[in-house]
Amino acid sequence: MSCSYAEGLSKYENKGKLGLPERFDPSDEVERKVQILAQWMRESRHTVIHTGAGISTAAGIPDFRGPNGVWTLEKEGLKPEVNISWDDARPTLTHMAIVSLEQRGYVQYVVTQNIDGLHLRSGLQRKKLAELHGDMFVDKCNLCQRQFVRSSAATTVGQKSEGKACPARRGNGRRCRGKLHDNILDWEDGLPDADLDLAISHACVADLSLCLGTTLQIVPSGNIPVDTKKRGGRLVICNLQPTKQDRHADLIINTYVDDLMKRLLELLGVPLMAYTPEDDPLKITQLLLQGSKVIGRSDEDAFEPIEWTIPEEWVKDRDLAERVKSRKVIRKRPGVKEEVIERKKVKNSQIPVAEEGMEDGKMEEQVGLYHRNGEVVTNEEEEEED
Structure with a gap:
C-alpha cells in the first residue's frame, strides 16, 4: 500500500509541492489534443512513455501529491480512505494500453x-522497462x-536484508553466497545504474516522450523526458496537476x-489487451513456489524464481549507443541561429530532492544538490550545460 511504503521511508521534509488543484480540459479540447498525439505517435520512430503514481490510482493505489495524495493528507494528519494492498492491485487500463501499444510497435521503451x-x-x-525507484x-x-x-510484496523498503539466500548459481554451479534485499529506494539511495542509463539513452534517441500521471518534481527522473x-x-x-516541465511541453x-x-x-486502431493472471510474473512465481512445496522438496532445491536482472549487453548495446551519439543537443539562443552541441550524459548517484515552487502551472526551480561523475553539482548547472 502507498501508506505502508511512505511510512517505511526515512524522514524527509521536502516532498515537493503538494495538493495543487486539478485541471480538466473540455471534452472537445481533449479530443483535439488526443488526435494530435495519435498523429505524432504514427510519425515517431522511437517513443518513450514516462509514468508516475497517477496511472495507478484507478487500481486503488493513492498517489502522493494529488489533492487526496498520501503526502498531501499526511500534512493534515490523515490517510487516504482508499488504499488497496499491493498484492490485490491489478494493472489498470493505462498499464494494459501501454503493453498493447508496445506490442504493436508504437512504444519502444517505458520509464x-x-x-x-x-x-x-x-x-x-x-527489456522494455526501466524501474528507477525499485x-x-x-x-x-x-x-x-x-x-x-x-x-508477494516486500514488507520492507530501503534495500534492507530479508535474510534469505540468493537463489542464483555461480559459474561453477554452486549457489551464490549473497542475501536477498528489497530493491525499493529510500530518499537518498542511489538509483540503479542500468535502469538509469537505459532511461536516459532511450529518452535521448526518442522522437516522442509521453509523460503520464506524474508532476515530474523528482530529479533525475523528472528531468529525463526533457532529454x-x-x-x-x-x-x-x-x-x-501542473508539472515542473510544462514549459518544455509541446x-x-x-x-x-x-x-x-x-x-x-x-484512434490508432490498437485493441486493448486484457490483464491475464497466466502472464503475470507474480502469479507465475506463486504457482512455481506452490509446485515446489507439493513435491516435498525445499525451496532451495526446487524453486527457481523468474529473473528480473538487466543484462550488461542491454546497457552496452552498440546500436543504441550510436543513436545516442548521433542525437545532438539543440541549443537556441536569443538572436542566434540554433546551435548543435555534443550531448553530455548525466549520471546521478542519488535519489534526488523534490523540487518546490510550482504555483498556478509555473515552476520556480529550487537549486538541489546531487552527485554527477564524482562531483557535487546543482540542477541549475546541469540546465546551463544542456
Whole structure:
C-alpha cells in the first residue's frame, strides 16, 4: 500500500509541492489534443512513455501529491480512505494500453518512478522497462546484484536484508553466497545504474516522450523526458496537476490517463489487451513456489524464481549507443541561429530532492544538490550545460 511504503521511508521534509488543484480540459479540447498525439505517435520512430503514481490510482493505489495524495493528507494528519494492498492491485487500463501499444510497435521503451510492480504484472518485458525507484515485487542480491521476482510484496523498503539466500548459481554451479534485499529506494539511495542509463539513452534517441500521471518534481527522473525535447523530439504531458516541465511541453493534456489511453488506442486502431493472471510474473512465481512445496522438496532445491536482472549487453548495446551519439543537443539562443552541441550524459548517484515552487502551472526551480561523475553539482548547472 502507498501508506505502508511512505511510512517505511526515512524522514524527509521536502516532498515537493503538494495538493495543487486539478485541471480538466473540455471534452472537445481533449479530443483535439488526443488526435494530435495519435498523429505524432504514427510519425515517431522511437517513443518513450514516462509514468508516475497517477496511472495507478484507478487500481486503488493513492498517489502522493494529488489533492487526496498520501503526502498531501499526511500534512493534515490523515490517510487516504482508499488504499488497496499491493498484492490485490491489478494493472489498470493505462498499464494494459501501454503493453498493447508496445506490442504493436508504437512504444519502444517505458520509464517509471512507480514501485507498485504493475508494469511488471501487466506483462511488459524487462527489456522494455526501466524501474528507477525499485519494485515491491522484486528482490536483489547484495553480492551478485541479480534480481528476482517475488511471490508477494516486500514488507520492507530501503534495500534492507530479508535474510534469505540468493537463489542464483555461480559459474561453477554452486549457489551464490549473497542475501536477498528489497530493491525499493529510500530518499537518498542511489538509483540503479542500468535502469538509469537505459532511461536516459532511450529518452535521448526518442522522437516522442509521453509523460503520464506524474508532476515530474523528482530529479533525475523528472528531468529525463526533457532529454527528448533538447534533441529535437516532442514532449507530451498528460496530468491533472501542473508539472515542473510544462514549459518544455509541446502538448499538455489535462484529463484522466485512462480516458486518454482508451481514446488513443481507438484512434490508432490498437485493441486493448486484457490483464491475464497466466502472464503475470507474480502469479507465475506463486504457482512455481506452490509446485515446489507439493513435491516435498525445499525451496532451495526446487524453486527457481523468474529473473528480473538487466543484462550488461542491454546497457552496452552498440546500436543504441550510436543513436545516442548521433542525437545532438539543440541549443537556441536569443538572436542566434540554433546551435548543435555534443550531448553530455548525466549520471546521478542519488535519489534526488523534490523540487518546490510550482504555483498556478509555473515552476520556480529550487537549486538541489546531487552527485554527477564524482562531483557535487546543482540542477541549475546541469540546465546551463544542456
